[in-house]
């Protein structure tokens with residue numbers, strides 16, 4: 643029951659604008675449309691076969707990263723030039739746009755509770771997200787259109803990356819165009835399930851509440867972690883031969899989350915994280931900058 647009650651996502655103006663009316667799997671309220679999108683994602687994009695097929699592509703990307711760090715070591719003043727494989731102005735602006743969206747997504751916005759205030763945009767989220775999306779799309783849309791054009795003109799016959807997969811999926815399934823009144827269905831389902839539950843683990847949860855998992859609340863819980871504020875990565879290694887697993891269904895920390903809305907990209911995400919880290923450790927000798935003995939591990943704003 644808990645899995646069903648908590649597996650929807652709230653209707654929020656920030657999520658609606660970002661996902662073009664809830665067409666994004668991660669932001670879509672639960673219901674038929676979400677079920678379909680998730681199924682297509684799992685079987686079409688994040689399947690084992692695709693994972694194996696894109697192995698070479700991952701190696702290529704890892705080589706880019708190593709080459710970039712190598713060039714930075716050789717020429718530390720270059721400030722990450724594009725010629726060295728670093729991010730160019732476009733990539734920086736693209737990523738800045740994504741972070742601007744993330745900083746507002748599901749943030750408290752009064753118009754989510756009093757919809758008639760939406761035109762006033764009192765917290766400025768609507769304007770900030772709309773501008774950020776414009777910026778993000780300015781860079782990604784032409785690339786997507788170019789690739790669609792290549793498939794249409796027959797200049798491409800092999801799927802080389804996830805964008806190719808998504809283009810072909812769209813052609814064959816047209817998942818995003820399913821004729822379903824997404825929101826009406828989702829709200830109906832949610833009302834039906836939520837109506838049944840008000841008390842959970844001794845807490846009273848009023849109907850329609852949004853329940854947020856707190857990343858620091860879980861990851862720094864002193865009842866679960868010994869000296870949680872100390873950076874001690876070894877706490878995750880239980881014996882010399884144990885493999886470090888990034889998933890945590892018990893939610894001692896929030897990595898890929900869990901349950902029906904848990905991340906379907908666990909294998910890809912874990913592989914990329916461990917492979918890239920391993921490459922960086924294997925290919926370079928790391929030490930603090932000459933001017934300092936310690937490294938400030940405080941988290942940045944981003």
Ligand code: HEM
Nearest residue numbers: 667668680897898899902903904905906907910911912915
């Ligand atoms: C280290 C890498 C990754 C981490 C830490 C991560 C973490 C997460 C978390 C915590 C959620 C749950 C969000 C929520 O509760 O709303 C999530 C959802 C999701 N993730 Fe990941 N993820 C990673 C990589 C990936 C990759 C590589 C993909 C696909 C290419 C992916 C696709 C998704 C999707 C589609 C959802 C939404 C699922 C749904 O709502 O049904 N993730 N991820």
